[in-house]
Amino acid sequence: MARVKRAVSAKKKRRTILNRAKGYYGQASRSYKYAKEQVQHSLQYQYRDRRNKKREIRSLWITRINAAARMNEISYSQFMHGLKLAGIELDRKVLSQMAYEDIESFNELATIAKKALEG
Numbered sequence: 001m002a003r004v005k006r007a008v009s010a011k012k013k014r015r016t017i018l019n020r021a022k023g024y025y026g027q028a029s030r031s032y033k034y035a036k037e038q039v040q041h042s043l044q045y046q047y048r049d050r051r052n053k054k055r056e057i058r059s060l061w062i063t064r065i066n067a068a069a070r071m072n073e074i075s076y077s078q079f080m081h082g083l084k085l086a087g088i089e090l091d092r093k094v095l096s097q098m099a100y101e102d103i104e105s106f107n108e109l110a111t112i113a114k115k116a117l118e119g
Contacts (some may be wrong), residue, residue, distance in 0.1 A: 014032050017032060017035050017036050017039055018030075018032065018035055020035075020039045020042075021035035021038055021039050024038055058092065060096070061092040061093055061095070061096035062076065062092060062096075064096045064099045064100055065079070065080075065092060065095050065096055065099055067099070068098075068099035068100075068103065068106050068110075069099075069110060072107055072110035072111070072114075074110055074113065074114055078113070078117060079109075079110060079113050080113075081113075081117065082112070082113025082114060082115075082116040082117045083109065083112070083113050083116070085113075085116040085117065086112050086113060086115070086116035088109065088112065088113075090109075095109075
């Protein structure tokens, strides 16, 4: 059986890890052993935070909608329920943009939501 020489692939593997670890603090950027562990954790954080980012953005949308709705003397939950009763199907992203950029049209939606709750 032929002898396997691993030097090239082993060095490539280590170089890849150390390149990914550039900018890390202390031994985590210089020592292969610590860099490997830190890169593995970093990849786990990256995976987790791609999902958490969606959660945080949705929370921001809701906060903006709530602030604009309360300026019209209605709570967020009542506003959303009123829109549903009125048959207006706008998602939170669009409502948030309206609350942030086009407050007049948002105020009209708040009025519609209030009327839908009353009637």
